[in-house]
Amino acid sequence: MNAIVVVDQIWAIGREGRLLFHLPADMEHFKKLTTGGTIIMGRRSLNAFVEGKPLPDRRNIVVTRNADLVPPGVEVVPDTESAVKAVEQDDPDNVWVIGGGSVYAALLSRCRRVYLTRVETVAEGEPDTYFPDLDHLPGWEIESTSEPMTDNGLTFRFVQYINRNLVPKA
Ligand SMILES: NC(=O)c1ccc[n+]([C@@H]2O[C@H](COP(=O)([O-])OP(=O)(O)OC[C@H]3O[C@@H](n4cnc5c(N)ncnc54)[C@H](OP(=O)(O)O)[C@@H]3O)[C@@H](O)[C@H]2O)c1
DSSP, X not given: OEEEEEEOTTOEEEETTEESOOOHHHHHHHHHHHXXXXXXXEHHHHHHSGGGOOOTTSEEEEEOSOGGGOOTTOXXXXXXXXXXXXXXXXXXXXXXXXXXXXXXXXXXXGOSEEEEXXXXXXXXXXXXXXXXXXXXXXXXXXXXXXXXXXXXTEEEEEEEEEETTTSOOO
């Protein structure tokens, strides 16, 4: 499986249940990569979608201790290990951990790659949710970095990290 995430310069990803940035170009990137695949998310991240509905054209797996809160079209699992079991038969390159902070933290070590959108600013206000700093985590290294892009007045790059603990150098 892989993770996909948008971070600011200090690895912040969210505030009060919401994303930190509105980046339509990044949304397109997210859609292109995840459509046709499986997405794994925490219940709070599902709530942040429009009307709390699952994303179309993807297998939506939601981790929650309370299955009653989840709308139709979503598969519920009671913990992150059950999410890993649920995707055993899926193409691992097409399984995406999409957040939020608690689910990234729990599943990062199972991810072969992280598709990261690095926004070249520090988000305003006081973020309350962070992604682990991959530049300081053993085994993680940058595999590719895009040229800078600008959207909605923000500059960002797509940075792909690889987990050498799971994908040793050839
Ligand atoms: N920047 C990005 O790319 C990005 C992407 C996604 C999310 N976000 C942001 O991240 C924030 C949300 O992250 P979060 O950490 O607060 O919430 P989250 O991970 O989205 O969801 C947390 C919920 O998931 C369930 N859960 C998680 N781990 C579990 C486990 N081991 N066993 C059982 N249930 C488990 C629980 O649901 P119940 O309470 O129902 O039991 C828990 O309350 C928001 O601000 C969101 O906008 C950012």
